Amino acid sequence: MLASSNAAEDPWLGAWALTIPGGGAGWLGVEERGGQLKASLLWGGGSVLPLDAAHVENSKLVLTRVETVDRKDASGKTVKTKITETITATASGDDLKLVTVKPRANGNGEDKAEFSGRRQPPLPPAPDLSNVKFGEPIVLFNGNDLSGWRLTDSGADNGWRAKDGLLVNDTTQEQGKPRKHFGNLRTEREFTDFNLKLETRVGKGRNSGVYLRGIYEVQVEDSYGKPLDPHNMGAIYSRITPSSAAEKPPGEWQTLDITLVDRHVTVILNGTKIVDNQPLAGCTGGALWSDVSRPGPIYLQGDHTGIEYRNLVLRPRLN
Numbered sequence: 001m002l003a004s005s006n007a008a009e010d011p012w013l014g015a016w017a018l019t020i021p022g023g024g025a026g027w028l029g030v031e032e033r034g035g036q037l038k039a040s041l042l043w044g045g046g047s048v049l050p051l052d053a054a055h056v057e058n059s060k061l062v063l064t065r066v067e068t069v070d071r072k073d074a075s076g077k078t079v080k081t082k083i084t085e086t087i088t089a090t091a092s093g094d095d096l097k098l099v100t101v102k103p104r105a106n107g108n109g110e111d112k113a114e115f116s117g118r119r120q121p122p123l124p125p126a127p128d129l130s131n132v133k134f135g136e137p138i139v140l141f142n143g144n145d146l147s148g149w150r151l152t153d154s155g156a157d158n159g160w161r162a163k164d165g166l167l168v169n170d171t172t173q174e175q176g177k178p179r180k181h182f183g184n185l186r187t188e189r190e191f192t193d194f195n196l197k198l199e200t201r202v203g204k205g206r207n208s209g210v211y212l213r214g215i216y217e218v219q220v221e222d223s224y225g226k227p228l229d230p231h232n233m234g235a236i237y238s239r240i241t242p243s244s245a246a247e248k249p250p251g252e253w254q255t256l257d258i259t260l261v262d263r264h265v266t267v268i269l270n271g272t273k274i275v276d277n278q279p280l281a282g283c284t285g286g287a288l289w290s291d292v293s294r295p296g297p298i299y300l301q302g303d304h305t306g307i308e309y310r311n312l313v314l315r316p317r318l319n
Contacts, residue, residue, distance in 0.1 A: 204251065211298065213291070214299050217236065217287075218234065242274035255268075255269070
């Protein structure tokens, strides 16, 4: 866990919310271990991953990450080649200006882009949930139609519909037709702190996710029988590993009881508490934005596979 540090003491250490090239959400965490800087990066989708190197040069933070790509050699044979991307950051108080330079996979030139970051506000202490009060329940899905919901990307294909009282996402591709790119579904309303209860049925090999405030993903996946991992059912994707395995076999209805208060999260899966009031270091892959201070929607991941949900009920925190 990375806490924000005083910029006057160190201009780099802490957690940074990024807006990466193209406008997507990212995250940078920098810490000092054994007298050396260590950094981790979230770049749009996927997981938070450690960077290969981090150091300060000429009052700038220089980050590198190495990627292996396929490239043709002089004889035309495909060979594995390592390319190194360099990200250079300049700090001004709580703001970062960053530049990424990355060699092209084909070996012809490089790509360069500018983007920005801002220091995240410090994490508040863990709340005493016994003193937190929640308001009247809000039924997010009426069982009949998609009232109160819309795609996060209006240009995506919509696989979501109400069917027999269930919220269903169908990602079936049509043979002989262009491939469809299915969208994620979000509530029109936005929320800050809340308790959310829902049920989901995950088919074999299926994958979805429930995003809190549009930025923190509670993983929904068929992970029955797998070792504990931060990508399993009920995990905070790539950030928080469940304390125990409480998922059911694929095809069975499962319950999620999720509480988000003061940037701390509790997840109860099928009656077992698997994440206990744990701090959220920053956004997860697929976040709508990286700002941890703003309210946001509940959004359901629909761009992976089909999924079913029902009985989605949210109670907002009372101030």
